[in-house]
Amino acid sequence: MAVLTAGLGTTAGQAAADTAPAACDAPATHQIAQVQGTGDTTPLNGQTVRVEGVVTGDYQGTDQLKGFFVQDPTPDSDPKTSDGLFVYSTKEVKPGDRVLVTGKAVEYSGLTELSPVTAVDVCGTGDIAPANVRLPLPAGTSAESYEGVLLRYTQRLTATETYQLGRYGEVTVSAGGRLFQPTDRPHPGDNAAAQAANNSRRLLIDDASTVQNPAKVPYTEPRLLRIGDTTTGLTGVLSQGFGSYRLQPTRAPKFAPTNPRTKKPRNVGGDVRVASFNTLNWFTTLNKRGADTAEEQERQLTKLVAALKGLNADVAGLMEVENNGDTAVKTLVDRLNAAVGAGTYSWIRHPNPGTDEIHVALIYKTKKVTPVGAARSSSAPVFERPPLVQTFQRKSGGAKFTMVVNHFKSKGCTGATGADKDQGDGQGCWNARRVTQAKAIADLAAGEENPLVLGDLNAYGEEDPVKVLTKAGLVAQTPRFVPARDRYSYVFDGQSGELDHALAGKGLSRRVTGATIWHINSDEPTIADYNTEFNPPSLYKPDAYRSSDHDPVLLGLNLR
Structure with missing residues (x-):
């Protein structure tokens, strides 16, 4: 996508490419955008493809997603196509590696990915700058067009749900403050429209882990996260699974205690x-x-x-x-x-x-x-x-x-x-x-x-x-x-x-x-x-x- 920038022409990157194994000579058969397509699912489902990209998020641990995200340093000009992709592989890579990956294009729980993967060739280094986004997304823009893409949210986001924090390490945040039930207070339009507006303002933050009820729960130190606390500069790769788009952070979000506990209720007077x-x-x-x-x-x-x-x-x-x-x-x-x-x-x-x-x-x-x-x-x-x-x-x-x-x-x-x-x-x-x-x-x-x-x-x-x-x-x-x-x-x-x-x-x-x-x-x-x-x-x-x-x-x- 046009908002992304790349930097593959560095001296270090060229040196790494010069010493890469012969496998790097096998070119990509498709751009990532072609694998993603303009719809919700890949148009190349079941086909073996070879793509080139830069690693933006590494979640290969045994208790993680067992894979990594890559992003095309030369995005196409179609805003409807995503230029990021998940690779289901534990072949060792790190963020910034330029890789050529061969695998089968499939859909898994709504996420377009390569699996199984037959080759991951590290062929140099590169750099992908996060795309700056805000919630709600502009009219006509779908979250699908950002699937697999490294993003930075340029606004203050508020924790609005922590129900699955202990079990799955998930927190939902929202733009414009916490979300309220549409039937709780007056609002423009009908309740369905208000609910749709709420949905457009929310984002689920995941922990890239497959462990349920982990012994160490995120956002519990140095204090326990409360709904109403806020974060800025949220950065990560947009993934999808279990019916929701979800951000896999590339750096740990930090929440400010903007909704601190109160030791006693406000004074209400009276006798x-x-x-x-x-x-x-x-x-x-x-x-x-x-x-x-x-x-x-x-x-x-x-x-x-x-x-x-x-x-x-x-x-x-x-x-x-x-x-x-x-x-x-x-x-x-x-x-x-x-x-x-x-x-x-x-x-x-x-x-x-x-x-x-x-x-x-x-x-x-x-x-x-x-x-x-x-x-x-x-x-x-x-x-x-x-x-x-x-x-x-x-x-x-x-x-x-x-x-x-x-x-x-x-x-x-x-x-x-x-x-x-x-x-x-x-x-x-x-x-x-x-x-x-x-x-x-x-x-x-x-x-x-x-x-x-x-x-x-x-x-x-x-x-x-x-x-x-x-x-x-x-x-x-x-x-x-x-x-x-x-x-x-x-x-x-x-x-x-x-x-x-x-x-x-x-x-x-x-x-x-x-x-x-x-x-x-x-x-x-x-x-x-x-x-x-x-x-x-x-x-x-x-x-x-x-x-x-x-x-x-x-x-x-x-x-x-």
Whole structure:
């Protein structure tokens, strides 16, 4: 391609060529561009070819790709053809070697390559300068035209996904900051267009390794990479595999800690602090949804207590607590009290916890607030995990408020039929069920004094269930106090969004003094959690970070 430069005419390169074996006299039969072609696959599939190029990326280790990339120093003038190619061979080469390679042109997992290879002849040296690119690529330009090409990204890129960091050494970055779920906030055009725009801004960084769950995970030293951290000058060869284009770095990316951990949540003011926290399957029963071993359970409990201690909420609604009577919630409260003082917290017994393995729970500070009346719930059959409703008042008096703790149906598609199937609108499966649940909660809240509807609604900010609640007169609190860039509580498929909400009745909304989302979980790699199966032991810390996969929400209320 015209953006590439070559330097084969050096004295050292000529000397190496002069002393090369006779094999170097056998000329190339094709340019790399001819092997790549203008489409997604090689037009020479199955044919034996001989190409000439300069080695740009060497990944021949037994735990790597077992090959190297070469690039044509004399690219053609067609912007649709790539001038780089992967060679599946462990014949020793190094970056800068000018080579002539003979092999069969094939496609492997979307990548055009030579395999098997019958000859790799080192015939001198050369130099390939990286092509400067930016995301998103210009309209009409396909990533395929850069396959196998040495690239340098000339913009700041933001880590937007680390889910596969521990298992495969992969990180997804994006241009223009982190990616947000299209259904989480307003945007131009429809959700499909917004998703396409997101896809055009993202890039997967691979580690050129075939090892799963390596003992040494990249981007964990000197600090653990967080979503929101940034890198500049990213350089590598664009490869393809497993359904994605992926950059194989030629020099290790360095991420700046532009999204550092915070030791405590932002001050929300008020005289009563209220929180919502999905505990990610806090179970006292082993080998179910939560911990598999006693060691994991202890590690999980330690992290959950650290998070709850840091929140310092006077009342907290909890999701994904094992539905085994008072056992799981009591164990959590007992350990929390051991950390903050005996008798500090108690819990509300759920009058109708449902039949799911998990249920919602409520804990509160006994010296700060008093439960008013009995706990209530809903008998509506639409709830797998019925809400928990409890009115509270400050010990010293003042306005009452009513917690309505929820965990709506998830987006997973198992068992979905009819209107509950994925409708292709970005809201996932079971949206119709969540809408019905939201209507039931809106009706319930309408009969309560100063309702505060909170919890994991499994719906992003612009989705139908949230709109049902706001149209019923409930006021979403995080949009009032949390900047848009920080308004998220969960990350899925590299896109951030707000699944965990807090909506107040209009009267109570006037008493809300602040709201924040404490980003201790969603930005953290999963390898920092309590699990022991594959996580590097050194990454576990007895702190709040990655205590769950959801970030807790915290509100301040002025009830005097």
